[in-house]
Amino acid sequence: MPKPPPTPSPTDLAFINRQLRQRLTSLTREASHNEEVLKRFHDRELTLLATESLPQLLSCLVDGMKASFDLPNIQLVLHDPDHELRHLLLHSGIEPEGLADIRFVDEIASFSPKHARYRAPWLGPFRNPEHAILFPTDDTLKSIAILPMIRRGQLVGFIGLGSHDPNRFTRQHASDFLNRLATISAICLENTANREHLVISGLTDALTGLHNRRYLERRLEEEVTRALRYQHPLSCLFIDADHFKQINDRHGHGAGDSVLRELALRVKECLRLSDIATRYGGEEFTLLLPQTDATEAAKLAERIRSRIQHKPIAIHGGGYVEVTVSIGVSALPPGSSRENPQQRAKHLIEAADKALYTAKESGRNRVQLANPDSLSGRALESIELND
Numbered sequence: 001m002p003k004p005p006p007t008p009s010p011t012d013l014a015f016i017n018r019q020l021r022q023r024l025t026s027l028t029r030e031a032s033h034n035e036e037v038l039k040r041f042h043d044r045e046l047t048l049l050a051t052e053s054l055p056q057l058l059s060c061l062v063d064g065m066k067a068s069f070d071l072p073n074i075q076l077v078l079h080d081p082d083h084e085l086r087h088l089l090l091h092s093g094i095e096p097e098g099l100a101d102i103r104f105v106d107e108i109a110s111f112s113p114k115h116a117r118y119r120a121p122w123l124g125p126f127r128n129p130e131h132a133i134l135f136p137t138d139d140t141l142k143s144i145a146i147l148p149m150i151r152r153g154q155l156v157g158f159i160g161l162g163s164h165d166p167n168r169f170t171r172q173h174a175s176d177f178l179n180r181l182a183t184i185s186a187i188c189l190e191n192t193a194n195r196e197h198l199v200i201s202g203l204t205d206a207l208t209g210l211h212n213r214r215y216l217e218r219r220l221e222e223e224v225t226r227a228l229r230y231q232h233p234l235s236c237l238f239i240d241a242d243h244f245k246q247i248n249d250r251h252g253h254g255a256g257d258s259v260l261r262e263l264a265l266r267v268k269e270c271l272r273l274s275d276i277a278t279r280y281g282g283e284e285f286t287l288l289l290p291q292t293d294a295t296e297a298a299k300l301a302e303r304i305r306s307r308i309q310h311k312p313i314a315i316h317g318g319g320y321v322e323v324t325v326s327i328g329v330s331a332l333p334p335g336s337s338r339e340n341p342q343q344r345a346k347h348l349i350e351a352a353d354k355a356l357y358t359a360k361e362s363g364r365n366r367v368q369l370a371n372p373d374s375l376s377g378r379a380l381e382s383i384e385l386n387d
């Protein structure tokens with residue numbers, strides 16, 4: 001028979017008791033700390049969800065987070081390929097390039113190829129050469145958390161949390177709360193931008209004052225129906241600035257914007273009142289030309305192209321840049337067709353877009369006419385461009 005364990009002496013019992021009490025105190029302290037952390041995350045999430053404007057959201061993400069997590073450094077990198085966020089901020093009177101700790105990038109993959117692959121939070125020691133791109137303002141950080149913001153499977157930005165305490169973010173820390181916070185931030189960013197867009201833009205492009213794509217989509221079918229009913233010609237131009245990215249890269253986003261505004265002005269100067277000019281997206285403009293056949297449309301396209309090429313454009317911040325555009329031209333094929341107006345409208349747009357692509361492929365700074373029947377390109381040289 002095994003020997004029963006010796007009965008502990010009163011001194012032993014007091015010792016065990018003290019140990020248990022200490023353990024209990026430490027567990028209670030840990031539980032209340034966890035509760036406090038959870039509450040802080042919860043409060044932050046509620047504040048994010050309650051923000052009503054983009055400036056408010058960005059301030060909540062950076063300054064609010066610094067205060068509520070007691071962190072010296074928070075960095076935000078946002079993917080903004082079409083400069084949508086930057087325009088929304090400009091519209092609210094805020095210069096995006098002047099926002100401390102927030103950067104807008106055209107492409108995350110070229111901004112930081114390594115971090116662009118992150119799909120979950122990374123916590124660990126701050127290493128200057130590797131992390132300076134995300135934390136450019138403080139090389140005294142000791143530990144960091146990089147939170148990728150993912151929306152619909154796409155990386156839309158990063159939140160970088162930086163601390164001077166080497167133990168604040170380590171590989172051993174759980175990152176579920178941080179991941180959740182980044183996801184909620186990405187959703188809030190999308191919602192806020194969408195909401196502001198709706199309010200601000202309506203049917204007009206805020207930067208150029210031209211109509212926007214939504215307006216074109218509404219008008220297109222109407223114009224096609226009218227052209228078919230009255231047997232009038234209808235043409236479409238797709239105009240795209242050449243190597244526009246280089247202008248942004250060399251002279252800054254403000255300069256790129258002044259070029260877009262001037263392009264819109266020069267295009268407008270060539271149009272009739274009945275023509276419909278829209279900014280289709282980025283550096284691409286679309287013209288819908290009622291009562292204009294393919295030859296007339298190609299002549300107009302050539303006038304626009306040469307007007308833009310011949311006079312350099314003054315840019316924001318001083319100086320001039322030389323800009324050229326490529327243009328694709330399409331026209332409704334004459335005569336009846338089995339296609340309904342919706343299909344015809346779609347083909348008209350696709351043909352101009354395809355012709356534009358051909359113009360780009362063949363060297364840019366040129367006009368390319370599409371043959372809407374076959375949707376294949378025909379070189380402009382075959383059209384006389386005498387004014």
Ligand SMILES: Nc1nc2c(ncn2[C@@H]2O[C@H](COP(=O)(O)OP(=O)(O)OP(=O)(O)O)[C@@H](O)[C@H]2O)c(=O)[nH]1
Nearest residue numbers: 081082083106241242243244245253256257282283
């Ligand atoms: N400044 C400014 N840039 C914009 C705006 N919208 C889009 N862009 C930028 O326009 C650039 C378009 O680049 P790409 O599509 O590569 O075209 P590209 O450089 O013009 O080259 P090609 O069209 O092939 O001649 C990207 O850098 C966008 O970020 C805007 O509203 N303002």
